[in-house]
Structures are given as structure tokens and as C-alpha cells.
Amino acid sequence: MKYKHLNVRPKALEALKHYNLPKGPLGFGKYSTPIMIVCDYADGKWGELKLAPFAFLNLLPTAKVFHYAQEVFEGMKAYRVDGKGPYLFRPDKNFERFNLSCKRMAIPEIPREYFMEAIQAITAYSAEFIPQKTGESLYLRPFTIATEESLGIKPSEKYKFVVVACPSDAYFTKGTVPVMIERQAARAGMGGTGNAKTGGNYAASLISAIEAKERGYLMTLWLDSLEKRYVEELSGMNFFCIINGELWTPALTETILVGITRDSIIHLAKDMGLKVHEERIDITELITSIKNNECTEAFACGTAAIISPIECLGENHGTRYTFRDQGGNISLKLRQRLLDIQEGRYQAPEGWLVKVDLPQL
Numbered sequence: 001m002k003y004k005h006l007n008v009r010p011k012a013l014e015a016l017k018h019y020n021l022p023k024g025p026l027g028f029g030k031y032s033t034p035i036m037i038v039c040d041y042a043d044g045k046w047g048e049l050k051l052a053p054f055a056f057l058n059l060l061p062t063a064k065v066f067h068y069a070q071e072v073f074e075g076m077k078a079y080r081v082d083g084k085g086p087y088l089f090r091p092d093k094n095f096e097r098f099n100l101s102c103k104r105m106a107i108p109e110i111p112r113e114y115f116m117e118a119i120q121a122i123t124a125y126s127a128e129f130i131p132q133k134t135g136e137s138l139y140l141r142p143f144t145i146a147t148e149e150s151l152g153i154k155p156s157e158k159y160k161f162v163v164v165a166c167p168s169d170a171y172f173t174k175g176t177v178p179v180m181i182e183r184q185a186a187r188a189g190m191g192g193t194g195n196a197k198t199g200g201n202y203a204a205s206l207i208s209a210i211e212a213k214e215r216g217y218l219m220t221l222w223l224d225s226l227e228k229r230y231v232e233e234l235s236g237m238n239f240f241c242i243i244n245g246e247l248w249t250p251a252l253t254e255t256i257l258v259g260i261t262r263d264s265i266i267h268l269a270k271d272m273g274l275k276v277h278e279e280r281i282d283i284t285e286l287i288t289s290i291k292n293n294e295c296t297e298a299f300a301c302g303t304a305a306i307i308s309p310i311e312c313l314g315e316n317h318g319t320r321y322t323f324r325d326q327g328g329n330i331s332l333k334l335r336q337r338l339l340d341i342q343e344g345r346y347q348a349p350e351g352w353l354v355k356v357d358l359p360q361l
């Protein structure tokens with residue numbers, strides 16, 4: 001791609017020359033390549049995209065993001081398995097969701113060209129550090145924060161759009177995941193920010209993560225905030241289950257994040273001949289169907305882990321409802337199909353894989 005808005009700082013190229021990936025496990029989102037994209041918004045417009053060395057952000061303590069959490073982010077991956085690609089997976093969807101989040105958080109939207117150029121450039125310049133084994137990837141984290149130095153509670157007039165890139169190991173959880181049904185706290189309410197990817201939603205979920213861990217679970221399943229009756233999603237993933245051989249997932253509401261993996265799975269499942277239901281799922285009925293062996297498997301899905309099979313749903317007082325086919329057939333088939341597409345082994349539906357051109361260094 002020809003970059004129209006990118007200014008490559010010589011110091012970034014210098015940093016790339018001297019960088020080596022750490023020895024030992026990369027983990028997930030732990031290490032960044034030595035570069036980042038930065039773009040400032042002031043006086044009603046976005047400035048140029050700078051490819052700069054990875055460094056501290058220079059912010060005063062009065063920057064609004066620290067006080068009023070005016071920020072949004074995205075999570076996406078670039079794949080380079082066996083030297084193919086690098087490929088981005090449905091980046092247009094991340095772009096759309098980024099601006100949907102911006103709108104909700106009163107942050108100026110970023111133009112499409114800027115977002116795409118930033119994502120492509122950081123991937124291209126980081127390409128030699130993308131690990132190449134199946135499941136490994138370059139995790140990309142674009143975000144915008146409010147930087148105006150003023151404690152007045154009103155939308156910031158200054159922002160910083162930043163993208164960092166983290167060479168990462170496969171994020172597959174080992175085995176199957178025990179999930180705690182959260183009966184008290186709520187993640188999101190109608191009219192709130194549940195379908196925006198904004199930090200506060202995640203901060204609000206952490207107290208439940210602590211309780212889940214104390215009680216031997218790995219994740220929280222959130223219910224609707226009003227009746228505590230309908231399944232919504234997990235703290236960082238969407239929820240699916242298989243009932244009588246058919247795939248079920250909660251219908252999207254304004255309290256659920258529009259998962260790109262969710263959308264892709266629905267598409268692939270239909271292709272594979274599965275019947276898919278996007279409907280309300282009543283937690284009491286779901287538990288009954290697990291006990292009856294009608295609901296035989298369930299999984300969580302998202303960019304990071306793709307698909308994590310669920311072992312059981314459980315109450316905080318200890319009762320667990322265990323799926324008959326933990327990590328069952330359908331979950332694993334869908335995971336493999338999606339991974340094969342992302343890593344370039346299986347024909348992707350039109351427009352899903354975007355090849356990134358490497359820069360002439």
C-alpha cells in the first residue's frame with residue numbers, strides 16, 4: 001500500500017535495526033515491537049501519522065483520560081504463519097467498531113484511511129518480528145485517549161491515537177474453562193457503554209474476575225442487568241452453546257460487544273451446515289438443558305483466544321453444571337476452520353483476509 005499520511009521517523013528505523021525478540025515465551029501482549037504509531041488531534045482535526053520509536057507517552061497528570069476514562073481501543077491480529085502474509089483478519093470490522101466506540105465516548109472518529117494506514121504500517125514495519133508457528137501472531141492494539149490537560153468534566157479537545165504491536169504466543173487456554181455465572185454485579189446496562197470497547201467496561205468486570213478466581217473459575221458469564229435472567233457475554237469474549245446439535249448465541253443488544261469472531265463463527269457455522277440461533281438465552285432454561293444433556297457443549301470466542309471450550313457453568317456457592325462434551329466436536333471444528341482461514345490455509349470468504357505489503361527498508 002502507498003502510505004499517504006505516514007511520516008516514518010528515522011529513529012523508528014534505527015530502533016528496528018537494533019531490536020531482537022526476547023528469548024523464551026512471548027506470552028500474550030507482553031512485549032511490543034520497538035515502534036508505535038502516534039497521531040494527535042487538536043483544533044478539530046487529526047494531524048499526520050507518525051511511525052515513532054516505542055516510548056513513554058508524555059502526558060500531564062491533568063490529562064482527562066486519567067480522570068474521566070475517555071478512551072477507546074481495539075484488539076486485532078496480524079498472522080504470518082509459515083512465512084505467508086502478513087494477513088490482517090477483517091480489519092474493516094475493527095475500524096467500524098472503533099468508530100462506534102468513539103461515537104459513544106464522545107471522541108472524534110478517526111478517518112478510515114488513517115486507521116487502515118496505521119494498522120498496515122505497524123504490521124509491515126514489525127513484520128520480521130511476527131512469530132510464525134500456528135496460533136502465534138502479532139497482536140495489534142489501536143487506542144485513542146483524551147489528552148487535554150484540564151479537570152473540567154467535558155469532552156476533551158485534544159486526543160492521541162496510538163497503535164502498538166505485540167508479537168504473541170498462541171493464547172489457547174489449556175483444556176476447558178470453568179465459568180462462573182455472575183448473579184449480582186452487572187457488566188453493562190441499557191443505555192450504557194456495553195457495546196463500546198472502552199476501558200471502563202473492563203475495569204468494572206475485574207471485581208467479578210477476582211471472585212471467580214477465588215472460587216475456582218477462570219471467567220465470568222454476565223447476565224442482563226435488569227432481570228439477571230438472560231445470558232449476555234463473558235468479560236472479554238462472546239458466548240455460544242450447542243443445544244440439540246444447533247448453535248445458539250445471545251442476540252446482540254446494546255449491552256453486548258459486537259464480536260468479530262462471533263460474526264465470523266456464525267458465518268462459518270452456517271457454511272458448515274449448522275443451524276444458528278441468535279436469540280435470547282434464559283439462564284434457567286440453559287441450566288436445565290445442560291442437566292438434560294440437550295445442551296452438550298459451550299464455548300467463549302474472541303480475537304485473543306479464538307475459541308475457548310467451556311467445561312462448566314457454575315454458581316459462586318459452588319454448584320456446577322458440567323457440559324457432557326467439554327471441548328466437544330463442534331467447538332473444535334469451528335476453531336480449526338477459523339484458524340485455517342486466518343493463517344491462510346483455507347479459502348477465506350471474500351474480503352476477510354487483507355495482505356499487508358512489506359516496506360522497502
Ligand SMILES: Cc1ncc(COP(=O)(O)O)c(C=O)c1O
Pocket residue numbers: 075233234235236237238257258259260261262301302303304
Ligand atoms: C467484552 C468483549 N466481548 C467480546 C469480545 C470478542 O470480540 P472479538 O471477537 O471482536 O475479539 C471481546 C474482545 O474483543 C470483548 O472484549
